[in-house]
Amino acid sequence: MSAKYNPKIIEKKWQSYWSENKLFESKVIKDKEKYYILEMFPYPSGKIHMGHVRNYTLGDVIARFKRAMGFNVMHPMGWDAFGLPAENAAIENSTSPKTWTYENISTMKNQLKQMGLSLDWSRELATCDEIYYHQQQKLFLKFYNDNLIYKKESLVNWDPVENTVLANEQVIDGKGWRSGADIEQKNLSQWFFKITKYAESLMDSLDSMDGWPEKVKAMQKNWIGKSYGCEIDFEVSSDLTLLNNKKIKIFTTRPDTIFGATFCALSPFHPLVEELIKEEKSIENQVFEMRSQKISEESIAKNDKLGIPTKLSIKHPFIKDKLLPVYIANFILMDYGSGAIYGCPAHDQRDLDFAIKYNLEIIQVIDPEDQTPFDNKNAIVGNGRLINSDFLNGLSMDEAKKTIITKVDALKIGKQTINYRLRDWGISRQRYWGCPIPIMYREDGKVIAVPEDQLPLLLPEDIDLSVAGNPLDRHPTWKYTKCPETGMNAIRETDTLDTFVDSAWYFLRFCSPLNQHQPFDDEEMNYWMPVDQYVGGVEHAILHLLYSRFFTKALGLENVKEPFNSLFTQGMVCHNTYKNEEKVWVFPEDVEKKGNQYFQISSGQKVTEGPIESMSKSKKNVIDPESIINRYGADSARWFMLSDSPPEKDIKWSESGIKGAWKICQKIWNLIIQNREYLSMNAASQDIVFEGNALSLMKLVHQNLKSVTESIEKFQMNVAIAKVFELVNAISKFETVKEDDKHAVAQSLKILIRIIEPIVPHLAEECWEFTNSTNSLLNEPWPKANELYLINNEVTVVVQINGKRRGEVLVKKDSSEEDIYNELKNVSNINNAITGKNILKSIYVQNKILNIVLES
């Protein structure tokens, strides 16, 4: 027991103690209420970063708090361990993805342990563990048999140099991020999860998910993008006999504008275009060019609207002999609606731009409510009544929509439809370091699922990554196999699964991570699921969270309809950025301030301060958690992560912030040291009736205890920290005069120690030792604020005149309005203000406020 606060020593000591006594290992206890707290598991990139520190500290506070509140807490941790960076790193460092990944896991696990997190490491899993992806392959087969997986041709970004598919974010300005090659659009046969089958259900349950931030729910709703509309078949009229009388199905959310339709536009990927090319060779090149144009996301928005005229027309269903010309247009998406639209230029800006460019007819069919005249430049999109529309004239837009839908339905040329923006989830990746897909292609062309008893289908380890392309595809033996039924030759699927598949069910696996026979044990799963609190970054608001919800629904679990009861999305960790004279980013540690100017220490160059941005390696504005823990200790780092900003908002890393955290840790330690003999006093102090200063202290302590408890429950950790500060300051200033005072201090300190444990667990444990308690701190229940100290016999009532604060009076609790007026006679300025005036009204809120309204 040294008198100096030494986090290095005490943090090690308690981490070993917790681990040796397996204090955070969890198991099913039937008659105890469970609490499953989960933070998004990390990708093992090498080292933990400040974002992890914040995320996991937040989760840990909740885990430790709930534990103290008497819950049976499960708080597991694992690794999102498959993925492309491992392949790249393996090439750079001439190692294997597997070695690289497991080495990183070991480093990062060690770092997480140094943070003092109350994690149940006995449940640790990595998605690249054979035991994990074995079970995942079984899930794949289940979904395959349930018809939730299918294969189809799909466009991908193809890097011709690396021989591989790239994700959208790996395509920068139309070029591959590594090779710099022009990226092509290639049609590849790929596997898909039928997530769209659950679009309705995924949408519906959002409304009842009260524990989720509105923001995230809104993002998911937009992503699913439900819209009501109408499909209408148009008959083709053409000189090309092969295409004449064919049908084009269009989707529209504005069937009311059908009389304003003046052209039809097809996606360049529309099946009819394929046929058209055969007939109309002259447009083939134009179509190919248009197809290849869709490369980078940003360039799409800037693209002009282009159309290729065709020899086709479609017949207007309600205007006899009216033909609408058919164009192939670059702004029509094949995978939304039916890949074909009719254009109504007067009431859609895109259609109008297109019509102007190609000199097409423009017919106004909505007379807007605000009577704005149509200027032929700005489409009228607001509400109004129908004009120029035959039998629809005079109707409102809603009435017109209904009328048309009824009509096309009766004519059997269309129907009302619901359309979703959500698309099926493409899960094929032409990559090595991922879960192999248990499928083979037999020589007779049949697709065969690998039987369950032949799983796991393991990744080969003798691979060659030095050549571009997928090593599984090039492997000399791996992909060759035989059909288990017929013995015919077969070739394995060489694509692996998207890593989002791995993370779409890991929360289920945590319930029984060692189970060799099934993905999860039903009994354990039914006890622990759903996750009570999920904590992670908002960047996963859509994909990961939607996929996880889809998996949970697709598994058809009886008792679990949604995986995450509550979701908390924490903000990012930001930091100053600096650039030197060469416009090169400079590490903050390499910057010193002299006067008003910044200089780079290593080069002596002048440095300019850039904007505060989220920590990222590329901008070099990162702070290494490990060095912070070495210098200040994990408790200080934890404290700072919680103290400065509300958890949902971004926090700015600052030297003064971490120093402040260090200071308060030290202050608490010194406070305990100074009063240690009181802490070990053995009197039955609970029964003491405190008076005077001691009573005031107890009141403050219990009020703050209540606030801290409520703040943690509301995730307002910064407020909880503020209340702890008040507590520490009050106890520090308290002077022990009488014997009872010592007991008041002892009780206060014990409460203090207990409630800081979720925040600074090592410090708290070390302090708790002074109490000589037989109960270890972790088993000490969360204290409950004593009602006795929460009640005040005297209250301050604020007195307002005409709504403005003019003074206050200290009165007995529950005093009447009359009592207040009596007291006011002694308050000169108020008394002066009201004497001789006519009191119009007097509003009195007991124990709070008296507002006197005077005649002016």
Place this chain on the structure above:
RNA sequence: GGGGAUAUGGCGGAAUUGGUAGACGCGCCAGACUCAAAAUCUGGUGCCUUCGGGCGUUCCGGUUCGACUCCGGAUAUCCCUACCA
């Protein structure tokens, strides 16, 4: 273009949900200790003031005895999404 969020001192941020605006921290100022500095401790700190007060939660308006909080409008910033028919 569509959707969402936010706006409070020099700074990060509180405010029991309509009832003392600015808790707590940082910074700053003053003092104590010190030969001195660091550290620590004590006190002060929204703005203006003729010391009576006046003004203050982005701006304009409304509801109310009373508005940071509710309603209408404007501005700014941020995030998501993006030719979704």
